[in-house]
Amino acid sequence: MKTFSVSTRERVDLVDITSQVAQEVAKSSVGSGTVTIYIPHTTCGVTINESADPDVARDIKMHLTKLVPQDGGFRHSEGNSDSHIKTSMIGSSENIFIENGKLVLGMWQGIFLCDFDGPRTRKVYMKIVEG
Amino acid sequence: MKTFSVSTRERVDLVDITSQVAQEVAKSSVGSGTVTIYIPHTTCGVTINESADPDVARDIKMHLTKLVPQDGGFRHSEGNSDSHIKTSMIGSSENIFIENGKLVLGMWQGIFLCDFDGPRTRKVYMKIVEG
Amino acid sequence: MKTFSVSTRERVDLVDITSQVAQEVAKSSVGSGTVTIYIPHTTCGVTINESADPDVARDIKMHLTKLVPQDGGFRHSEGNSDSHIKTSMIGSSENIFIENGKLVLGMWQGIFLCDFDGPRTRKVYMKIVEG
Numbered sequence: 411m412k413t414f415s416v417s418t419r420e421r422v423d424l425v426d427i428t429s430q431v432a433q434e435v436a437k438s439s440v441g442s443g444t445v446t447i448y449i450p451h452t453t454c455g456v457t458i459n460e461s462a463d464p465d466v467a468r469d470i471k472m473h474l475t476k477l478v479p480q481d482g483g484f485r486h487s488e489g490n491s492d493s494h495i496k497t498s499m500i501g502s503s504e505n506i507f508i509e510n511g512k513l514v515l516g517m518w519q520g521i522f523l524c525d526f527d528g529p530r531t532r533k534v535y536m537k538i539v540e541g
Numbered sequence: 542m543k544t545f546s547v548s549t550r551e552r553v554d555l556v557d558i559t560s561q562v563a564q565e566v567a568k569s570s571v572g573s574g575t576v577t578i579y580i581p582h583t584t585c586g587v588t589i590n591e592s593a594d595p596d597v598a599r600d601i602k603m604h605l606t607k608l609v610p611q612d613g614g615f616r617h618s619e620g621n622s623d624s625h626i627k628t629s630m631i632g633s634s635e636n637i638f639i640e641n642g643k644l645v646l647g648m649w650q651g652i653f654l655c656d657f658d659g660p661r662t663r664k665v666y667m668k669i670v671e672g
Numbered sequence: 673m674k675t676f677s678v679s680t681r682e683r684v685d686l687v688d689i690t691s692q693v694a695q696e697v698a699k700s701s702v703g704s705g706t707v708t709i710y711i712p713h714t715t716c717g718v719t720i721n722e723s724a725d726p727d728v729a730r731d732i733k734m735h736l737t738k739l740v741p742q743d744g745g746f747r748h749s750e751g752n753s754d755s756h757i758k759t760s761m762i763g764s765s766e767n768i769f770i771e772n773g774k775l776v777l778g779m780w781q782g783i784f785l786c787d788f789d790g791p792r793t794r795k796v797y798m799k800i801v802e803g
Contacts, residue, residue: 450647452591457760460714469746469753484600491600498588516712539672541801581778583722622731629719670803
């Protein structure tokens, strides 16, 4: 298992982690396989979406905040129930394939850590498996 | 493939299944690998979220019910379109890593079966793969 | 890695791809394992849900459009931010198990490509791994 850390900058923040994942894939010398990404937090997830225009990440953050506002009449006493709910909507793991030693992403795709209760330092876990 | 059953208690219910998954991992004697969890139902999913405070699961249930109410003007005649929609928002599978023979979960993380059309007996499928 | 194409017919469209996936599994001659499905697009995802009654897919499409309308006050200039947001809510990958050379799906389950910015020709990537 590989791990790296990501610093987020806002309460709700999407950070492109594609290059860190690609670096670990390159170091692994796996030619064909799958990388699984796992976020070991309960208020932070992972998604794959457009990395070319930063307005896409901005619109995702804005709309998830509209669908799940921080002040939603929640009972959990830490005041971050919205962060937990957004995390379950986005998910904690993703799989991406590897061919010829490289991540197989679509032309516009990047991998984003989604912090919903930042800013913080977050961890990303990865496994790279041949096959 | 391993399988176990879970009894849910309400129409919308999150049940912590971490200990059952951990038991299967212990029995498998896999030291390093990945467990994949799969829910073979169309109105029931799986998520990873906080297991320490039960108010988190309560708030997730409450807010998903607000976002996708049972009476949402749906056409599907069984009256559980909301359950199908919530299932696709949460997802049917999750991956968790194994190191030193144990599940690698974050400090606050637990694995939850999410029934959206209970109470029922639900099945959980698992595969534990070395790597 | 296997790949196949799917033609979608509407802006928001769920297309049942179970038979194409099952065919690839049959051709692979893998008896026991996992198939991972990956969608290499940023406005198109994959979900598992009921394939028996087409009204379920219709209700999913309708409600996701209600939760994330196309005209949501977004900044991304291409006018498809809603499609990106729906994609992150549904997810880009799924895992399904294989036993006895066949997909292990629940009685009512089918695999759906979810186009949120169609109609278009979309690609599906798959890996079939023994284990």
